[in-house]
Amino acid sequence: MLISFEKSFLFVHIPKTGGTSIRMALSAYQHENEHWWTNRLLQRCGISINYCLGDYRHLRFRTHDPIMAVQRHFPPDTFRSLFKFAFVRNPWDLLVSAYKYIQTVPSHKRHRLVTNQKFDDFIEFAIAKDIGQQLRMIADPNGQLLVDFVGRFENLHGDFAMIAKRIHVQAELPHVNETRQTTPYQEYYSQRSKDRVQFAYQDDIETFGYEFDPTERIAVSAAA
Template sequence: MLLSPKYRFLFVHIAKTGGTSVRAALEGLRWRDPWYWSMFLCSRLSHLSGHRIATKLPRHAKAIAAQEMLPKEVFDGLFKFAFVRNPWDLQVSSFHHIRRERPQYLGGHTEFEPFLRWKLDPERPYQYHVDTSIELQSDYLIDLHGAVIVDFIGRYERLHEDFALACERIGIPALALPHARKATDRSKDYRGYYTDATAELVARHFAADIALLGYRFEPD
């Protein structure tokens, strides 16, 4: 999550949706924000306290966390945005990320299909500890009543175009997106990783995302 009081925006960072590139592009704005150093100091104090004083919103905090922690007039005055990704594609990206950078979290499953079945098994304990992509993307965008509380939902599939729209809404020139964490270990389209059964497994687990965001296994 990235908050800018000066430019009055809140970026809700959902993992594996291009958010690292978005954060990198927006990072330069922080140096121009007169609130930056006080926010930096509070962040350091939060770190030293073990984050017990609640002055830092986590990198992948949900929008509702900011809604609860910020004064209503401040939260309502922010341009709040996030990026989302096709759930089937996101799971393939997550698998390669874990296999490349955190292989100890594979649970002994080095191929996509057995890993996915193990990861989404409701009987498996400590599910969150695999990675955040097991969570619903829609949960990052809604309040306790299920209402969407962000102003703009961009798509990973049109990241550059939608980020330019977000910059326009913020009121800044369109910023270039760096290719942060660009994947190099995927050799085929995400659909090639799935059988009918595993595609349906993702459809069931992420049904709320599919309903809210309109994604399909076969894109239009």
């Protein structure tokens, strides 16, 4: 989550969609919360003052908070005035990226568990823990999108350039948290795990128009 009152935008960071690069590129415009560290330290002691500070500008939001967390506590006019955006990714690709990332980061809280998991087992784990769910991060409980623009990881640089122009900033994306993936994500899947993702992430797949292997559609179209 990154909010800028100076440039009037709100970025919702969905994990494994290029969000770390986006936050770094836009960090110069992030709202400085004078109570941020105090709030964080108190929360670690089991004391929360986050929603007792009065001014919504003092609220602390977590990196991957959903947009509803902001809508719930911001004045309606302020929420509407912000240009709200997020990026999404093909769910099958995203889950492979999450699997490889957790395996390569020893400090990750799920590293030990996932390192010893076969991919099909990880898919079951991800479904049970709601890992990789995207629509619910940027929509209300009825599935109505609350963002003004949804960029795609598959067109990260092009869509980010459009956003930068829209919010009147000059920024370039750095390359961070890249998970080197030499094997096509499709090859990680068995028929069962492919179908499990199709079912469990159906809302994301249908809303954002994803399919397991878009190259198959392109090949058929070219042949026709």
